[in-house]
Amino acid sequence: MRLSPRAGFTLLELMVVLAVAAILAALGLASLQGVGDRTAALGAANDLQSVLNLARARAYERGVDVWVIVYPEGQRDGPSDGGGAYFVYEDRSGQFGAADGGAPDGGLSYAQFAPPSRLRPTAGVAEGVLVEERYLADYSRRAGVHFGVNPALASFSAPFAMDAGTCSFCTGTPARGAIVFSGDGTTRFVDASGALVAERAASLGIVDAAQARAYLFGISAPTSFVGTYGP
Incomplete structure (x- = not known):
């Protein structure tokens, strides 16, 4: 009885198949990275919008x-x-913004707030809580997402009608500032x-490295x- 030869791949055929598969995988990965880079600024903008809305709702x-504390x-x-970071802090004691920088023992004030070393009150102190911390570099280092504005989008349309700014209330070196949503439904801005x-409205901007995708945020103080x- 004669046995038929067993069907299969030769070593050369197997190597060709593996090479083609590797090329297709590399092309697919590059495509996925491209999509990720293109959507990184959008993802950062969507998250910032959600954080601002949730902070406002939490205060009310x-x-x-x-407080939404911004480091551009x-x-x-x-x-x-870096490309920028922001932090959300709930001021339960009303002392976080104390003009003299004071806070209850073990607590934390805006004057003392210093990332990355001082972000939270001492354990067991109930005067405030860090709710959120975000870093724009986490969205895509390749895309270079950061706080900034595209010069072609230099102003807001109604109802804000103001010039666009990376962080219009941020000052100092290193630069920082804060949006403070209050329980009465109003907002104030501090440097x-x-x-x-003294602004009735303030602005923030997020762009990618190529400034191809730019997003502006306007925040109204009275409402x-x-x-x-x-x-």
């Missing part, structure tokens, strides 16, 4: 100040030389020192309305 529902050049290692910035503008 709980009757406390909720922040990163995980510190407050400068790096904690001084009130706490948050408007988002983008492509």
Whole structure:
């Protein structure tokens, strides 16, 4: 009885198949990375919009100040030389913005707030809580998402009708500022020192490295309305 030869691949055929599969996988990965880069700024903008809206709602529902502290050049290692960072802090005691920088023992104030070393009160102190921390570099280092504006989008349309700014209330070195949503439904803006910035509205901007995708945020002081503008 004669046996038929067993069907299968030769070593050369197997190597060709593996090479083709590797090429297709590389092309697919590059395509996915491209999609990720294109949507990174959009993802960062959507998250910032959600955080601002949730901070406003949290302040109103709980009757406390909720701070959104912005470092336009922040990163995980510190407050400068990065693409930007922001933090949400619920001020349960009403002392976080104390002009003298004071806070209850073990507590934390805006003057003392210093990422990455001081972000939270001492354990067991109930005067406030860090709700959120975000770093724009986490969305895509390749895309270079950061706080900034596209010069072609230099102003807002109604109802804000103001010039666009990376962070219009941020000052100092390293730069920082804060949006403070209040329990009464209003909002105020403070600079790096904690001084009130006399603006009826403020702006933030997010762009990618090529400035091809740019998003603007306008925040109204009297109503706490948050408007988002983008492509």
